[in-house]
Amino acid sequence: MYKCTVCNYLNAEGEAPQKCPKCGAPQEKFEKLAKEHADKITRSRHSNYLLKDLITSMETINDIAEQGIDDDLDPGCRKLFTEAKESAEFLRQTALAEIENHIGKGKWG
Numbered sequence: 241m242y243k244c245t246v247c248n249y250l251n252a253e254g255e256a257p258q259k260c261p262k263c264g265a266p267q268e269k270f271e272k273l274a275k276e277h278a279d280k281i282t283r284s285r286h287s288n289y290l291l292k293d294l295i296t297s298m299e300t301i302n303d304i305a306e307q308g309i310d311d312d313l314d315p316g317c318r319k320l321f322t323e324a325k326e327s328a329e330f331l332r333q334t335a336l337a338e339i340e341n342h343i344g345k346g347k348w349g
């Protein structure tokens with residue numbers, strides 16, 4: 241795994257490219273990452289993609305909950321959909337914070 245030291249673009253497969261596809265920096269601006277570091281990035285990326293999917297799912301739950309709240313069939317339904325909306329928002333914000341923590345620790349890549 242090679243990383244562009246100018247823009248942080250990661251070349252996950254093969255050798256360093258002749259030119260950075262993102263910023264155009266020459267090949268010598270790429271550094272080879274130690275296997276341990278590369279493995280950590282690969283694992284963290286997987287976890288970050290799962291968190292992204294979780295966030296998307298929570299947005300779907302939020303949309304469903306809002307429809308249920310608007311429908312307002314009876315107090316029981318309103319309570320359930322309100323709790324679903326609050327739980328989805330909590331999980332969405334928690335997942336976003338976790339991704340931000342990963343980025344801050346250099347785990348995004």
Ligand SMILES: [Zn+2]
Pocket residue numbers: 244245246247248249260261262263264265
């Ligand atoms: Zn670059």
